[in-house]
Amino acid sequence: MARFLYLQAQEKKSFLTQMHPITAMVLVAAIVIVVFSTLNLYVYGALFLLLLGAAYFGKLPMKSLLAVVLVVAPLVFFITLIQVLAQTEDIVFTWYVLGRAITFSRYGFILGLQVAFRVILLAMTMTIFFMAVHPVRMTKALYDAGVNFKYAYAFSLALRFLPLVLSDLATINNAQKSRGYDIDRQNFIIRTFRLMPLAVPLILSGLRRAEIIALAMDLRGFCAYDKRTFYVDVQPSRWDPIIRWGALALALIFVAVAIWSPAI
Amino acid sequence: MAFIEFRDVTFRYSGAPEPVLKGVNVAIDEGEFVGVFGDAKSTFCLCISGAIPHLIAGEMHGDVIVGGIMTRESRVSELARMVGTVLQDPENQLFNLSVEGDVVFALENLCVPREEMEERLVEALELVRMLPYRHHVPTELSGGQKQRVAIASVLVARPKVLVLDEPVRELDPLGGNEVFEVLTRMKEQGTTIIIADNDPERIAPLATKMLLIEQGRVQCFEEPRRFYELVHDNPRLRLPQIVDLYFRVKEPLNLHNRVPLTVEEGVETFGR
Numbered sequence: 001m002a003r004f005l006y007l008q009a010q011e012k013k014s015f016l017t018q019m020h021p022i023t024a025m026v027l028v029a030a031i032v033i034v035v036f037s038t039l040n041l042y043v044y045g046a047l048f049l050l051l052l053g054a055a056y057f058g059k060l061p062m063k064s065l066l067a068v069v070l071v072v073a074p075l076v077f078f079i080t081l082i083q084v085l086a087q088t089e090d091i092v093f094t095w096y097v098l099g100r101a102i103t104f105s106r107y108g109f110i111l112g113l114q115v116a117f118r119v120i121l122l123a124m125t126m127t128i129f130f131m132a133v134h135p136v137r138m139t140k141a142l143y144d145a146g147v148n149f150k151y152a153y154a155f156s157l158a159l160r161f162l163p164l165v166l167s168d169l170a171t172i173n174n175a176q177k178s179r180g181y182d183i184d185r186q187n188f189i190i191r192t193f194r195l196m197p198l199a200v201p202l203i204l205s206g207l208r209r210a211e212i213i214a215l216a217m218d219l220r221g222f223c224a225y226d227k228r229t230f231y232v233d234v235q236p237s238r239w240d241p242i243i244r245w246g247a248l249a250l251a252l253i254f255v256a257v258a259i260w261s262p263a264i
Numbered sequence: 265m266a267f268i269e270f271r272d273v274t275f276r277y278s279g280a281p282e283p284v285l286k287g288v289n290v291a292i293d294e295g296e297f298v299g300v301f302g303d304a305k306s307t308f309c310l311c312i313s314g315a316i317p318h319l320i321a322g323e324m325h326g327d328v329i330v331g332g333i334m335t336r337e338s339r340v341s342e343l344a345r346m347v348g349t350v351l352q353d354p355e356n357q358l359f360n361l362s363v364e365g366d367v368v369f370a371l372e373n374l375c376v377p378r379e380e381m382e383e384r385l386v387e388a389l390e391l392v393r394m395l396p397y398r399h400h401v402p403t404e405l406s407g408g409q410k411q412r413v414a415i416a417s418v419l420v421a422r423p424k425v426l427v428l429d430e431p432v433r434e435l436d437p438l439g440g441n442e443v444f445e446v447l448t449r450m451k452e453q454g455t456t457i458i459i460a461d462n463d464p465e466r467i468a469p470l471a472t473k474m475l476l477i478e479q480g481r482v483q484c485f486e487e488p489r490r491f492y493e494l495v496h497d498n499p500r501l502r503l504p505q506i507v508d509l510y511f512r513v514k515e516p517l518n519l520h521n522r523v524p525l526t527v528e529e530g531v532e533t534f535g536r
Contacts (some may be wrong), residue, residue: 050442104526109400130423134361135361136360136361136362136365154361156361157359159361160358160359160360160361160402161359161401164355164403177295188377196340203507212353212357213354213356213357213359215315215319215320215351215357216351216356217359217416218319218340218341219313219315219344219349219351220344220370220373220417220421221340221341221345221370221373221374221421222369222373223373224341224342224344224373224374225312225341225373225374225375226338227378228370228372228375229371229375229376229378229381230372230378231364231365231368231371231372231378231381231382231385232376233419236468
């Protein structure tokens with residue numbers, strides 16, 4: 001089974017993998033706010049370079065990051081294409097095909113690029129976050145921040161069992177294939193509908209698995225007491241408050257600019 | 265007074281028409297190694313860990329007493345300090361993202377100070393010979409290794425009783441041998457071990473007593489040789505070949521020596 005993405009990243013220690021998870025979450029929130037509060041391509045370009053630099057110097061696996069960008073590439077292409085064809089302002093040229101006019105809009109192209117950059121930046125930000133922040137460290141940081149351990153632990157638990165659920169799905173799919181129910185050779189829409197019957201055994205096996213996991217966890221004293229101790233130690237450095245407040249201040253500046261000078 | 269005591273225990277699962285345990289009375293001393301065979305093995309194990317009646321829906325009568333604590337009146341988390349339970353499927357018992365994360369999980373829940381955890385973690389992993397794998401992801405381990413980690417994850421709490429519910433059922437012979445090597449070491453250390461299994465051959469050489477439950481009732485609870493003498497004709501028990509041979513030729517050869525539990529003992533018995 002392929003190693004988890006975050007584990008590849010955690011193999012090399014760097015400022016990103018050692019960053020306090022709450023600081024990383026604040027930075028992600030700040031980037032999301034900035035991305036949604038402006039459509040300025042220069043800002044997007046700067047953020048793009050910043051994220052690439054952070055990933056490179058943070059020793060994250062660049063191939064995995066580029067793979068994520070490639071996954072969203074078709075979406076980005078079609079968003080841009082639709083904007084180019086659908087917008088009617090600033091038409092650069094018009095083609096006539098079978099008597100119908102197809103217009104190419106410069107405004108649509110810019111708008112498409114802006115939306116595409118948004119998608120790429122959000123995908124990159126979230127990928128870097130999930131690669132850099134170890135779920136166990138995040139659980140500890142969230143617990144320290146006052147989040148109930150049950151909820152803080154849920155993400156880590158989901159990451160552990162997601163491959164098993166996918167493995168169950170593959171087993172059920174293979175079992176159905178051996179009985180002539182093959183969904184892999186169908187188009188996307190038919191596949192989606194044909195996946196429905198597979199969901200029933202998958203959900204049932206998932207519920208059974210959840211029952212056993214819950215029993216095993218209870219037998220090891222899960223949430224036995226209101227408080228708990230942790231094997232990992234996650235402490236904020238003296239820089240963390242500065243980074244957090246700095247990132248939030250920058251995000252607020254962008255929001256203020258978006259409100260009072262929307263043209264920028 | 266026995267360390268583990270079942271006093272007239274009856275348990276019926278919610279929605280089931282019949283109880284799976286019916287008036288069970290069993291007393292197990294500290295340091296014993298008990299093999300459990302027949303019906304309702306898992307139910308018997310879960311009664312000791314306190315999962316029954318606290319976590320599993322059903323109707324329970326009678327009492328189970330472990331180390332002087334009545335399981336009915338104690339919380340499962342309190343019992344977890346004394347009773348370590350290993351379930352059948354190793355995959356669903358490792359719910360953390362690293363081996364060491366799984367092993368320290370119980371310690372974190374039981375509020376053991378962080379400074380103490382490292383020592384106990386190393387001790388438990390060394391005992392199951394999994395220390396070199398402490399940073400591995402559970403999905404990267406073989407079935408036998410996973411089950412050894414599952415055992416380490418309960419041993420780390422230093423329980424007085426280790427309850428194992430068919431721990432090798434889903435393992436290949438090599439994985440099964442790995443688990444039994446660990447159990448042999450645990451027995452030598454004096455841990456009380458209760459193991460549910462279907463193969464008396466593996467259990468008998470280690471067991472101080474063997475328990476057979478049929479149709480909810482205790483059919484036999486004796487030391488291994490006496491156990492075989494009493495239930496060797498029970499069709500539900502898969503006897504070791506050497507034991508089976510002994511009982512087949514016992515009368516024709518007029519054998520009066522003890523029931524052999526291992527091939528070595530068989531050679532001694534039949535070689536004379």
